[in-house]
Amino acid sequence: MNPELSLDTLRSCLEGILPAGLATCAPDGTPNVTYVSQLMYVDPEHVALSFQFFNKTRENILANPHATVLMMDPDTAARYRLSIRYLRTETAGPLFERMKATLAGIASHTGMTGVFRLRGADIYRVLAIEAVPGHSLPPPVARAPLLPALRRSVDALSACRSLEHLIDTLTMRLERHFGIDHQMLLMADDAAQRLYIMASRGYASSGAGAEVRYGVGVIGVAAREQTPIRIIFPAAEYAYSRAIREQLEGGELAGQLEAGIPLPGLPEPSSQLAVPVRAGDRLIAVLYVESAQQCRFDYDMEDALVALCAMLGPCMCALQGDALEDDSPAAAHDHPAPDATAEPLRVHYFGRDGSVFLDDHYLIKGVAGSILRALLEDHLAQGRSEFSKREMRLDPRLRLPEVVDNLDARLILLSRRLADRSTEVRIEKAGRGRIRLVLTRPVVLITD
Amino acid sequence: MTSPTVLTPALADFVTSHLSIHLAASDDRGIATLVRGLGCRRDPAATNRLRLLIAAPQAEPVLRALTTNGRIAVVFSEPESHRTVQLKGRDAHRVERDPDDTALLAPYINTLVARLATVGTPEAFVRALLHCPTEALCIVRFTPDEVFGQTPGPQAGQRLATGSALP
Known part of the structure; x- marks a missing residue:
């Protein structure tokens, strides 16, 4: 040949x-x-x-x-x-x-x-x-080369020292070096055969916590088959928004809860690419990028993002266990105490599925919901606001999986979902391996 | 065995209406090869035969295979509607080009430019694809003896009875 x-x-x-x-x-x-x-x-x-x-x-x-x-x-x-x-x-x-x-x-x-x-x-x-043999046209003007973009992105990711920093760096570099305007990173929950949005960029709302089932849409198929899925023309049956809608029409209670989370995603993407993020043979996450422009992601772009995700997976794994020093500064602790005379925020926790509602509005479910319940319970009983991840890992109330606990990923999800939903409850960094619960309104916790 | 009735007037009208054309031939080792066609017209000498325009340098393996056995398959597709038929014959061979063949190329290309514009293909692309200097233009003549509907779908590939409606 x-x-x-x-x-x-x-x-x-x-x-x-x-x-x-x-x-x-x-x-x-x-x-x-x-x-x-x-x-x-x-x-x-x-x-x-x-x-x-x-x-x-x-x-x-x-x-x-x-x-x-x-x-x-x-x-x-x-x-x-x-x-x-x-x-x-x-x-x-x-x-x-x-x-x-x-x-x-x-x-x-x-x-x-x-x-x-x-x-x-x-x-x-x-x-x-x-x-x-025969006539042909000159080749099109070459676009910006992808290898330098890949190298700059890999360099930036390898300098990250916390999972949150890694995720933020990824989304920013995809936008800056690859010109990707719409993207999501979804974490895999293999036991539940679902993915949940951890971070997104380019949408009106972050959608943190919104879920998609394995096998549904481009993202779900990429997760189930652990293979990149790329479509360069509009394909309504694979669009994320449609996949979510069909999932909701399935009538599952768990699915219906997600209806409370504003969904990102272009309504009719013309190009879509979902790349599995793996560590070894284990699925960690799926990176999804989309565009309103046809033929936006070609084979070379798929290669570049597959290579980037091959590096991202082991990095995410390493940083989830706090293996590297998280040297990002703690947030300044100068929060005023909540106004004790204000009407308390009713936080309702359902043990059945770990779902949490703030004043009857759905917030989150699963492990992230159980984490918030534990933090609030200890805060109300003991007056504590700071917690170490080490003690959280040992806390049976959190119902963390034993092998891969994903605690850091759940904390990031919870903090982003709180940031989307509420100004009255926040969690923030409090130095290496520690987080702080910040309340600006009294809270009453109802569990059943 | 050739049937003079395969090429009905309706079928002849369709395949000569400046469609997208590919023709295939197979050599004696059972290897089929193909080339793009650049036009099709009725043979003025025999109403049951067709003349196909091709670019000789591009068609070299096809022409070689045709000289060994004359078996040909030609697919005609209307880009805007995907209406497609395939004709087969056993007597295909190269014949001399005449001025009417040469005169067909420009209108064929102009029509394809217009047809493919409806599906978003740029004119410059179509002209590059179909470009053929006159001296390179060659003619293959054959008698269709089978016709198949090939419009995409579960019925694609079914033999059409002589005189039946086109797909």
Whole structure:
């Protein structure tokens, strides 16, 4: 294979922006030619074609695996012939799900929503690539290179000494170096098979605490399959807002609680990319970026964010356990005592699901809810305002998972959710490994 | 076995209405290859035959395969509607280009520019894609003996009975 003519250098031809042609041959020698809805890059030696209908192409490749694809560069119109050999069909798993999501975008792009249904991802080995002679346009003006952006971001992340700093640095660097205007970082709760928004940027509300189930929308599929999911055209069935709505329509009580959290997310994104953040083989989080512009995130952007997340995962793990010194300064402790004559804030805690309501308005549930209840209980009983994470980790009221407690992530979530919802209850840093509960109004805690 | 009735007037009108065209041929090892077509017209000498325009340098493997067995498959698609048919034949071969073939290229390209503009493809792109110097233009003539509906959907690939409605 010509080293300069590799699938890696021709990935823009494999985005599904323009249909490719596919020629196959029946055992009796009769050729067959069709348009291919989706031709997808798998790795430098393999492509996948969407298998949607039982037809002549299908019949032919099962009998004679050799085929030829004619594809074109969507920017320059340069054409290439790929000699390919059918290997196998995948009907589930990461590659299938990536193809299914991509196909949803292509279907919408080509007015075929409701017609396309992926039965399988047909995997082919690429035997040869031939540049077809002919006219082509000059390549488009190169955008800012991604490698320097990646390096600057990695440098910045590696300097972070707390989980919160890491998360803030990530979102800021994505915006500054990669020009990403809309993004969310969702933490994985593997036991509950859900993700919750920890941080977001580019929306009217942070949405901290809003949840999405594994398998739902681009984010949920990326989490369940632990694979990046990228769609470069509008695909309503994968949009976050729609996924959330369908989840709510499922009627679950837990889901209905999230209705109280204002949801971020573009109503109709034209490009979406969700990248799993892992440490080893464990899912830690999902990074989600979206844009109102079509074709905003290409293969190279996916590569860059996958590389960034490969570094982010172990960093998040290390910082969750306070393994590194958190040298960020404590907030100044000059808060006036709450006005004792003011009407108390009613904090209602439900042990069933750890949900907390402030004056009947939903705040949070789960571990984050249990943390707030414990802090308030100790504050009311003992007059304490400062707490160490060490003692919290040992507190059975928090119901932390034993193996990976995610305490830091839960505290960040709780503090952000409180910042979104209330000025009367806050939590803030109080030096290394310590937090402070700050109340500006008397509180009454009701538990059941 | 060729049927003079496969290329009905309605089918001929459709495939010569300046559609997106790809043609494939297969060699004697069972390897099929393909190239983009640059126009299609009825053969003035025989109403059951079609003449396809292609760029010879791009079509080299296709032309080589055609010389070995004459088997051809051609897909025609209307970009705005996705209406698609595939014709097959067994007597395809290269013939001399005549002035009417050459005269077809410019109107074909102009129509494709307009058709593909409706799906957002820029004119410069379409002109680069379909560019062919006159001296490189070559003609393949064949008699369609099978026709298949290929509009995307579960019915794609079904053989259409002679004279049946187009998909």
